[in-house]
Amino acid sequence: MILDGKAPTGRIEESWDKHRFELKLVNPANKRKYKVLVVGTGLAGASAAASLGELGYNVEAFCYQDSPRRAHSIAAQGGINAAKNYPNDGDSIYRLFYDTIKGGDFRAREADVWRLAQVSNNIIDQCVAQGVPFARDYAGYLDTRSFGGAQVSRTFYARGQTGQQLLLGAYTALSRQIKAGSVKLFPRTEMLDLVVVDGEAKGITVRDLVTGEIRTHVGDAVVLATGGYVNVFYLSTNAMGCSVTAIWKAAKKGAYFANPCFTQIHPTCIPQAGDYQSKLTLMSESLRNDGRVWVPKKKEDCNKPPNEIGEDDRDYYLERKYPTFGNLAPRDISSRAAKEACDDGRGVGPGGRGVYLDFAASIKRLGENVIRERYGNLFEMYERITDEDGYKQPMRIYPAPHYSMGGLWVDYNLMSNIPGLFVLGEANFSVHGANRLGASALMQGLADGYFVIPYTIGGYLAAAKPGKVKPDHAECLKSIADVQETEKKLLGVNGKRTVTEFMRELGSLMWNNVGMGRSEASLTEAIQKIPAIREEFWKNVKVSGGGMETNQQLENAGRTADFFEFSELLARDALHRNESCGGHFREEYQYPDGEAKRDDANFCYVAAWELKGAGQEPELHKEPLKFENVHLAVRSYK
Amino acid sequence: MSAQASGHGTMNIKLIVWRQAGPDKPGNFETYEAKGITPHHSFLEMLDVVNEDLIKQGKDPITFDHDCREGICGTCSAVVNGVPHGGQKRTTLCQLHMRKFKDGDSIYLEPWRARAFPIIRDLMVDRGALDRLIQAAGWISCHTGGVPDGNSTPIAKRDADYAMDAAECIGCGACVAACPNGAAMLFGGAKVAQYAALPQGQVEAPERVAAMIQAMAENGFGNCSNHYECQAACPKGIDVKFITRLNREFYKALVLDKVGATPPKKS
Ligand SMILES: Cc1cc2nc3c(=O)[nH]c(=O)nc-3n(C[C@H](O)[C@H](O)[C@H](O)COP(=O)(O)OP(=O)(O)OC[C@H]3O[C@@H](n4cnc5c(N)ncnc54)[C@H](O)[C@@H]3O)c2cc1C
Numbered sequence: 001m002i003l004d005g006k007a008p009t010g011r012i013e014e015s016w017d018k019h020r021f022e023l024k025l026v027n028p029a030n031k032r033k034y035k036v037l038v039v040g041t042g043l044a045g046a047s048a049a050a051s052l053g054e055l056g057y058n059v060e061a062f063c064y065q066d067s068p069r070r071a072h073s074i075a076a077q078g079g080i081n082a083a084k085n086y087p088n089d090g091d092s093i094y095r096l097f098y099d100t101i102k103g104g105d106f107r108a109r110e111a112d113v114w115r116l117a118q119v120s121n122n123i124i125d126q127c128v129a130q131g132v133p134f135a136r137d138y139a140g141y142l143d144t145r146s147f148g149g150a151q152v153s154r155t156f157y158a159r160g161q162t163g164q165q166l167l168l169g170a171y172t173a174l175s176r177q178i179k180a181g182s183v184k185l186f187p188r189t190e191m192l193d194l195v196v197v198d199g200e201a202k203g204i205t206v207r208d209l210v211t212g213e214i215r216t217h218v219g220d221a222v223v224l225a226t227g228g229y230v231n232v233f234y235l236s237t238n239a240m241g242c243s244v245t246a247i248w249k250a251a252k253k254g255a256y257f258a259n260p261c262f263t264q265i266h267p268t269c270i271p272q273a274g275d276y277q278s279k280l281t282l283m284s285e286s287l288r289n290d291g292r293v294w295v296p297k298k299k300e301d302c303n304k305p306p307n308e309i310g311e312d313d314r315d316y317y318l319e320r321k322y323p324t325f326g327n328l329a330p331r332d333i334s335s336r337a338a339k340e341a342c343d344d345g346r347g348v349g350p351g352g353r354g355v356y357l358d359f360a361a362s363i364k365r366l367g368e369n370v371i372r373e374r375y376g377n378l379f380e381m382y383e384r385i386t387d388e389d390g391y392k393q394p395m396r397i398y399p400a401p402h403y404s405m406g407g408l409w410v411d412y413n414l415m416s417n418i419p420g421l422f423v424l425g426e427a428n429f430s431v432h433g434a435n436r437l438g439a440s441a442l443m444q445g446l447a448d449g450y451f452v453i454p455y456t457i458g459g460y461l462a463a464a465k466p467g468k469v470k471p472d473h474a475e476c477l478k479s480i481a482d483v484q485e486t487e488k489k490l491l492g493v494n495g496k497r498t499v500t501e502f503m504r505e506l507g508s509l510m511w512n513n514v515g516m517g518r519s520e521a522s523l524t525e526a527i528q529k530i531p532a533i534r535e536e537f538w539k540n541v542k543v544s545g546g547g548m549e550t551n552q553q554l555e556n557a558g559r560t561a562d563f564f565e566f567s568e569l570l571a572r573d574a575l576h577r578n579e580s581c582g583g584h585f586r587e588e589y590q591y592p593d594g595e596a597k598r599d600d601a602n603f604c605y606v607a608a609w610e611l612k613g614a615g616q617e618p619e620l621h622k623e624p625l626k627f628e629n630v631h632l633a634v635r636s637y638k
Numbered sequence: 639m640s641a642q643a644s645g646h647g648t649m650n651i652k653l654i655v656w657r658q659a660g661p662d663k664p665g666n667f668e669t670y671e672a673k674g675i676t677p678h679h680s681f682l683e684m685l686d687v688v689n690e691d692l693i694k695q696g697k698d699p700i701t702f703d704h705d706c707r708e709g710i711c712g713t714c715s716a717v718v719n720g721v722p723h724g725g726q727k728r729t730t731l732c733q734l735h736m737r738k739f740k741d742g743d744s745i746y747l748e749p750w751r752a753r754a755f756p757i758i759r760d761l762m763v764d765r766g767a768l769d770r771l772i773q774a775a776g777w778i779s780c781h782t783g784g785v786p787d788g789n790s791t792p793i794a795k796r797d798a799d800y801a802m803d804a805a806e807c808i809g810c811g812a813c814v815a816a817c818p819n820g821a822a823m824l825f826g827g828a829k830v831a832q833y834a835a836l837p838q839g840q841v842e843a844p845e846r847v848a849a850m851i852q853a854m855a856e857n858g859f860g861n862c863s864n865h866y867e868c869q870a871a872c873p874k875g876i877d878v879k880f881i882t883r884l885n886r887e888f889y890k891a892l893v894l895d896k897v898g899a900t901p902p903k904k905s
Pocket residue numbers: 039040041042043044045062063064065068070071072073074075076077078079080081162163189190191192225226227228237238239243245246282402403424425426427438439440441442443445
């Protein structure tokens with residue numbers, strides 16, 4: 001089937017304004033009759049719930065953490081983009097739009113990206129009004145910096161904790177609505193199923209993570225803002241609880257999953273230290289503004305202390321290969337270059353899986369106090385984890401899974417193919433194409449939540465009768481029974497291996513075969529091996545404790561079971577896409593100099609997968625992408 | 639990579655952990671052995687090792703709160719040898735590493751203990767009371783949309799920096815756990831001070847501080863008697879000067895006759 005993204009036609013500059021005007025409005029007096037279920041309280045979910053509550057809708061908000069403020073958006077360090085052009089350095093909505101399309105390697109929908117660039121400026125205003133303490137210059141104006149992949153300074157930041165400050169802004173807005181009674185909050189509550197009635201999304205089934213109670217919440221629309229899925233690689237920069245569960249359950253109920261193979265590997269993470277490791281820590285890529293990336297030219301030098309390796313014996317490979325962008329080359333390119341250097345036997349640190357990020361030159365030029373002021377907390381974090389002092393010796397970094405560009409398919413209204421199911425933030429596939437630029441995920445989350453969904457959800461609700469489905473509807477009861485059945489199965493296996501052991505095994509298969517470099521052979525192997533590990537999981541996993549209690553093993557087991565199903569789709573999508581683009585690098589498709597070889601003739605589309613049930617191959621639907629404002633061109637950062 | 643390969647030996651640690659099956663169940667300390675721990679294990683990774691062992695023995699693993707494991711979400715929370723987060727300066731429990739311990743050490747592990755934080759299970763507590771403080775008034779009322787340009791009001795860098803110093807709070811609740819009175823003055827003070835320092839926060843400043851103080855009492859938090867244990871335990875280095883600021887804002891509100899509640903008690 002050919003999918004229609006319902007992007008407005010006509011001049012792109014006017015597309016959002018025109019569309020907003022054409023959307024139906026819900027009568028203010030009727031709004032409170034509509035219940036909207038918002039799953040997720042990260043930037044996307046909290047901003048959506050707060051804004052919808054403020055408009056008068058009757059909102060219920062859910063998160064698995066004990067507080068909405070702990071969503072993984074909190075961990076974003078670097079900053080948020082906006083086309084304000086405050087520094088007068090040539091930025092504009094058009095340039096942000098252009099950079100995002102190009103950065104995404106031409107695999108995103110133009111109109112959606114335009115809208116994002118357009119509302120980016122409102123986001124900054126909104127956050128300032130909320131009391132977000134952005135960095136300021138000495139005159140008291142907002143400060144900006146430049147970030148990976150951009151030649152203008154458009155990234156606003158709050159020390160090294162931008163995500164935290166933006167999330168706390170959204171969280172306070174949400175708290176205000178909770179006090180006002182328009183939003184009801186359900187923390188420590190995990191969505192485990194989507195309820196679809198007559199083809200429309202009308203509820204969710206959740207487990208209370210404290211008591212173990214399983215129940216259904218019904219509503220007139222469901223908004224999923226449940227974040228990304230790169231924990232499918234086990235070790236990633238995501239929080240321990242991040243999972244694909246919410247969107248995967250929706251996919252099993254018919255929502256199309258778009259571009260699952262578009263995952264981002266972040267170049268600047270602290271390398272893995274041992275097998276016991278539970279997660280990887282990101283070092284903000286703003287560090288690349290002042291740090292220089294290098295490896296020894298000679299393999300023999302890899303075990304020498306870095307300070308004993310002379311200038312001439314160092315290979316500043318990003319500066320060498322990409323003279324224009326140098327150390328600021330986009331993430332996918334930087335990550336791959338690091339892997340190449342290490343594959344070449346010139347990596348440093350444990351297992352030879354690391355490259356240096358060196359601040360010596362900047363410290364000499366600017367002084368240690370300037371570097372400390374800019375990145376002090378990052379240096380501290382590095383030292384706490386590695387016991388090494390980044391001011392005295394270069395840091396060691398290595399790429400790690402970080403972000404998922406793929407997600408549930410949505411149209412221009414952020415509605416999935418299931419009417420009434422909206423998907424926001426990292427959980428949808430919409431604007432980043434095959435690669436996301438730094439500081440653009442925070443922008444997208446808040447754009448979706450503050451400035452898009454409040455309009456587009458009205459277009460759906462205006463035509464829907466409120467309160468159509470009651471909790472005793474047959475579909476609700478069936479959903480509860482299904483969730484209980486899965487739980488019973490997980491608790492009943494009583495095998496010999498722990499959930500973590502299985503997740504580690506799946507993760508390392510995914511990282512080795514479906515990670516930074518993918519080939520037909522590695523992907524085919526993964527697709528063969530995943531079902532076998534999955535089967536073993538269902539025969540041999542050990543989950544202690546019961547269902548009607550706080551049981552973290554059970555939570556992990558459920559998330560892991562979903563990763564076992566989802567991982568296969570991810571590998572299939574990667575295998576079907578016979579091209580390299582953005583974060584998807586197929587070893588067969590590269591130019592002689594190692595650059596990604598995109599195939600616009602055959603793959604200029606969004607791949608949206610429809611699940612057909614256990615044991616059945618998923619069906620591929622395509623949404624062709626048209627580029628009318630930015631011309632398809634080879635993405636070059638040389 | 640083995641610990642040997644990284645040039646360190648492994649350690650065995652004795653863990654004495656508070657176990658409590660549910661909010662209304664009795665609790666007690668149990669002793670476990672954490673074996674083969676390297677200096678590079680984080681504290682929570684050490685607990686993972688113990689839990690994997692317990693699961694294999696068919697026992698219930700230790701329930702503990704955690705999520706980001708990088709010191710920013712504020713979820714991790716346990717008292718280590720009497721000190722919330724374990725006592726390394728500006729370090730959350732998840733960022734504490736086992737290189738701070740040595741082979742043969744005994745470690746006592748307990749949940750946050752405070753009237754406002756009921757125990758859910760083992761080391762996991764209910765910190766909803768902190769959210770309720772923010773819900774009471776910890777915001778600046780602005781509608782989505784319809785706000786002025788971000789640069790329309792310059793804010794002195796020193797004020798923005800001061801607000802940011804306060805805003806770094808991760809809402810972990812260690813300050814409450816450390817306080818002999820179970821007060822949330824550092825947490826609350828940080829929020830009040832952040833907004834009081836910014837022009838956007840002025841309009842509602844008196845009402846905000848009054849409502850937050852009242853909410854503290856309603857949610858089971860104690861009063862401040864200037865022990866400053868909170869600052870010592872805070873993993874983000876939040877300064878007690880923000881408590882002073884809260885008090886000042888409160889008296890300002892009192893003078894403006896914006897306060898229904900009684901002033902915060904001083905010892
Ligand atoms: C370490 C790190 C640094 C980053 N730095 C930057 C940066 O500098 N700039 C930038 O632009 N982007 C950055 N990003 C990316 C960005 O932070 C995220 O993409 C973005 O914050 C995601 O927001 P979200 O609202 O979509 O999801 P999240 O913030 O992940 O929120 C997900 C929410 O969904 C809930 N949830 C999930 N599953 C369920 C379920 N089954 N049931 C109930 N609730 C559920 C969770 O409880 C949570 O509330 C960074 C990411 C990481 C990991």
